[in-house]
Amino acid sequence: MSTEKPWNSGPRAAFDVETTGKNSRAARIVTASLIVVDARGEVTQEHEWLADPGVEIPAEAAEVHGITTAKARAEGRPAAAVVLELRNTIQALFDDGVPVMAFNANYDFTVLAAECARYGVPQVTRHPVLDPFIINKQVDRYRKGTRTLGALCEEYKVRLDNAHTSAADALATVRLLDAMAVKFPKIVMSAPALHRYQVEWAAAQAADFQSYLRRTKPTAVVEGDWPVLPPEEPERGGF
Template structure:
């Protein structure tokens, strides 16, 4: 895999999960998307999964992504088989030299790691070229007010997201946001992707330290958060 070439935004792999919850150590995959975008954000490849997570999908989660326990059981692929296929798809993308884009990558990649461990599967080798638009946007536009959700960040960069919390729509939007950030900050586009990956490791740690300090200074003296990235 060539991690030294510039213009990483020209062709990107994109990845997103929808799950049963927010705790990366306990929640399960419900839907997934792995795709490839071209330089103009066009979808070149796409693969999607509907997964039976093997547990009840909480109503709160179903209301977000639209998949009920009943549908997942009736139509979903077994979780171990789906996890193998998702890992294989991402491994293939990395082997082809494609950076893997995921918005809040530490969430999706950590869940995938925990799911592999849950089923005794070989985990995804930690990619050396992950692009996380959330981490990068916070680094290059640190003082912008407002939310940093995918929907809010997509709107800020002029990227259309019509079906938020659909794994495919979110993955494609994340890739297009990454490309929009590269256009807005062209110096980023010329950084070798391995170097940009390394910078995100540092940025995420610094962002977590700053947030932890803010929470503690505002009454939550015991608050802790991890800045590990891209897998916690």
């Protein structure tokens, strides 16, 4: 049996980004939040960033998170500086062995990876990561209904004020996984061990969903990489 302590017996963190769009490889960070809690779940650190993404923020994105292009340009800091600070803050946690949570981690960590590449910032190690979305699909696979952060918070009676603000979503992510650990104690293990399981679970979940989609769309592809999607390969010229 591993002597490593369970992930919920020590400090743990969560981060969330709100962006310019749904495509995680192309989206630019508009706001980012990171919170750290201690073993008792008390918040010990809070970080928030507002970036000027350097591009127009589509109206549909602004409607979700409330940040318009004008506000980002007037009040936001240069995106490169925000990305560097966010990356360094997260990496410091990983270096200290603190697990970092993200709900649907593939989105947030892929956005961060793309932004780091965009501005020449070193990538984070992304280990150990905890993702309530992947974990919930594994331990409660026959659950009906959507698995949005809001829906799961309602199910587990986790307070979620100001949904779709990065600060509220980050804190709710921690509270949600803590609540899930009470209902499903089998997920209480060391963070590195749970990270390894999630890599396997995410791949299997993607394969199952791809098989389902191919019943009606034979060319459907569902990527199973976790907790970050690989960068898109550049288009090659040719004849």
